Amino acid sequence: MSEVILSIENLSKHYxxxxxxxxxxxxxxxxxxxxxxxxxxxxxTTLLGIVLDVINPKSGTFKWFGELPNKNERKRIGAILETPxxxxxxxxxxxxxxxxxxxxxxxxxxxxxxETVELTSRKNSTFRTFSLGxxxxxxxxxxxxxxxxxxxxxxxxxGLDPQGIAEIRNIILAIAKKGITIILASHLLDEVQKICTHxxxxxxxxxxxxxxxxxxxxxxxxxxxxxxxLDTINKALNEFDKVxxxxxxxxLLIVKLADNSTSSELNxxxxxxxxxxxxxxxxxxxxxxxxxxxxxESND
Amino acid sequence: xxxxxxxxxxxxxxNKTFWILLGLYAIILALVFWSIQTFVxxxxxxxxxxxxxxxxxxxxYTFPDIWHNLTFISGYLKLILAIVVIIFITxxxxxxxxxxxxxxxLSRLDFLLSKLLMVSVIALGATLFLYLNxxxxxxxxxxxxxxxxxxxxxxxxxxxxxxxxxxxxLAMMIGMFVKRSGLAIGILLLYYYIIEPxxxxxxxxxxxxxxxxQAVANLIDVPNTSxxxxxxxxxxxxxxxxxxxxxxxxxxxxxxxxxxxxRKRDL
Numbered sequence: 001m002s003e004v005i006l007s008i009e010n011l012s013k014h015y016x017x018x019x020x021x022x023x024x025x026x027x028x029x030x031x032x033x034x035x036x037x038x039x040x041x042x043x044x045t046t047l048l049g050i051v052l053d054v055i056n057p058k059s060g061t062f063k064w065f066g067e068l069p070n071k072n073e074r075k076r077i078g079a080i081l082e083t084p085x086x087x088x089x090x091x092x093x094x095x096x097x098x099x100x101x102x103x104x105x106x107x108x109x110x111x112x113x114x115e116t117v118e119l120t121s122r123k124n125s126t127f128r129t130f131s132l133g134x135x136x137x138x139x140x141x142x143x144x145x146x147x148x149x150x151x152x153x154x155x156x157x158x159g160l161d162p163q164g165i166a167e168i169r170n171i172i173l174a175i176a177k178k179g180i181t182i183i184l185a186s187h188l189l190d191e192v193q194k195i196c197t198h199x200x201x202x203x204x205x206x207x208x209x210x211x212x213x214x215x216x217x218x219x220x221x222x223x224x225x226x227x228x229x230l231d232t233i234n235k236a237l238n239e240f241d242k243v244x245x246x247x248x249x250x251x252l253l254i255v256k257l258a259d260n261s262t263s264s265e266l267n268x269x270x271x272x273x274x275x276x277x278x279x280x281x282x283x284x285x286x287x288x289x290x291x292x293x294x295x296x297e298s299n300d
Numbered sequence: 301x302x303x304x305x306x307x308x309x310x311x312x313x314x315n316k317t318f319w320i321l322l323g324l325y326a327i328i329l330a331l332v333f334w335s336i337q338t339f340v341x342x343x344x345x346x347x348x349x350x351x352x353x354x355x356x357x358x359x360x361y362t363f364p365d366i367w368h369n370l371t372f373i374s375g376y377l378k379l380i381l382a383i384v385v386i387i388f389i390t391x392x393x394x395x396x397x398x399x400x401x402x403x404x405x406l407s408r409l410d411f412l413l414s415k416l417l418m419v420s421v422i423a424l425g426a427t428l429f430l431y432l433n434x435x436x437x438x439x440x441x442x443x444x445x446x447x448x449x450x451x452x453x454x455x456x457x458x459x460x461x462x463x464x465x466x467x468x469x470l471a472m473m474i475g476m477f478v479k480r481s482g483l484a485i486g487i488l489l490l491y492y493y494i495i496e497p498x499x500x501x502x503x504x505x506x507x508x509x510x511x512x513x514q515a516v517a518n519l520i521d522v523p524n525t526s527x528x529x530x531x532x533x534x535x536x537x538x539x540x541x542x543x544x545x546x547x548x549x550x551x552x553x554x555x556x557x558x559x560x561x562x563r564k565r566d567l
Contacts, residue, residue, distance in 0.1 A: 049566070052402075052403050053402060053403075054399050054402055054403060054566065054567040055566045055567070056564070056565075056566055070407075071405050071406065071407040071410070072405075074403070074404075074405045075404075075405040079403050081399070081403060083396075085395060085396040085397050085399060085400040086395070086397065086400070087311060087391075087395060087397055088395065089314060089315055089316070090311075090314055094310065094314065097310065098307055098310055098311065099404050101303065101306060101307045101310070102307060102401060102404045102405050102406050103404060103405050104303075104405075142404075
């Protein structure tokens with residue numbers, strides 16, 4: 001049983017009548033890359049703000065590393081919340097020095113983290129001259145100071161171009177390899193799917209679903225089949241008892257197989273029937289589809 | 301503690317506005333110190349022309365009275381220092397760096413302490429500045445120079461430090477409450493020039509003396525001059541204990557309020 005890094009119990013935060021966080025409970029284990037998903041306004045940032053002690057909860061408790069929150073536990077965490085906040089008139093290095101002082105970390109760390117995010121060439125430029133991508137990267141660098149055991153990233157790819165997003169993704173994966181627990185809040189399902197091991201879906205402050213990314217992705221594997229004669233293929237497919245469902249999608253037939261069957265089995269079957277197939281591929285169910293289904297369900 | 305001060309210094313040393321305002325304070329103050337004598341001399345000359353009583357030339361710069369005189373005059377410029385404090389406190393809100401500092405691992409108490417430490421450093425610096433100017437002016441202008449004269453009435457320096465510290469703490473509290481620099485400065489000026497004078501006018505004399513600004517201003521009362529003695533006015537030449545206690549009490553109160561504000565609020 002993995003060590004629990006963060007445990008949250010029935011956390012609530014109300015702004016007047018709006019329930020930003022509504023009786024939320026969850027547990028994050030060490031070494032996982034945990035995604036907190038939800039549409040805008042679902043309470044992701046508020047939740048992170050509460051566990052980082054900048055927003056006061058209305059009710060509920062949370063524990064970091066099994067202890068009640070205090071500033072010393074926070075030093076083991078590196079976090080970015082919403083936008084990167086630094087002193088605009090100070091250079092990157094000076095800003096990082098202030099953070100190093102607060103965390104009680106020696107200055108040699110600064111060189112290392114700047115290299116990790118590739119900002120060494122701009123270390124003496126003032127923060128206000130940075131582009132958005134550089135600001136995000138400096139924020140990650142700041143979060144990495146002191147070798148935190150947990151990294152909290154709130155929409156780290158916000159406002160970045162595709163190249164920026166890919167860079168951040170690689171940095172995160174490299175960090176995760178070192179065994180650092182990462183908590184990622186995002187509404188970019190694609191990114192979460194590529195990076196995270198576990199995830200939670202929030203909507204209007206409530207937890208809709210919590211689980212492993214793998215489970216969702218493996219849950220139903222679909223096959224894409226295409227060939228010169230779709231109708232023949234369709235007929236043949238319906239004769240295979242392991243086929244659960246066939247749907248037509250443009251040029252493709254989407255086939256849902258029973259769990260105890262494989263695509264090669266299907267291929268063999270079709271071959272015995274002399275049915276030609278030009279395209280046979282696995283289609284992994286995407287998190288996006290699942291997410292949208294989940295949200296749609298909760299609307300009813 | 302030192303660590304907290306180091307962090308604060310790092311934030312401010314590279315801030316241009318900070319240095320400009322401090323420089324302005326120093327230059328204006330120095331000008332006032334060195335020219336006030338000629339100003340007073342002119343007044344004496346003018347009065348001498350119209351008043352039959354011979355008015356003696358007043359020297360402001362002789363020890364030990366110089367300490368009382370200089371600290372009284374500098375009291376008027378404490379607004380500039382207060383504005384500096386408001387700016388460096390509201391900056392932390394507008395840059396959202398207060399939030400980031402807390403996330404990074406600073407406790408809210410630590411944050412308050414570091415700001416108060418910074419305020420004491422500024423008050424100390426201003427007092428030192430006054431001391432050095434006073435020393436030079438005093439040495440140049442006292443005919444019979446003795447060591448004891450130089451160190452008499454130094455209590456005014458402590459009162460000056462307290463006055464500055466208390467006033468800056470008030471400014472800091474306003475800044476923290478309002479979070480925007482323009483508004484905070486506006487409120488401070490409004491209170492200083494309009495609200496408290498009005499309150500002290502309306503309230504019976506005894507109570508009015510306990511209003512924060514009054515108490516702070518009363519620490520160092522108008523220095524006596526021979527001219528005033530002739531007319532029959534006799535202001536205090538000492539620092540009253542009750543005023544000191546009230547000022548200290550207010551400082552503690554303001555600090556406590558700031559602590560509450562920090563703790564209760566979402567950042």
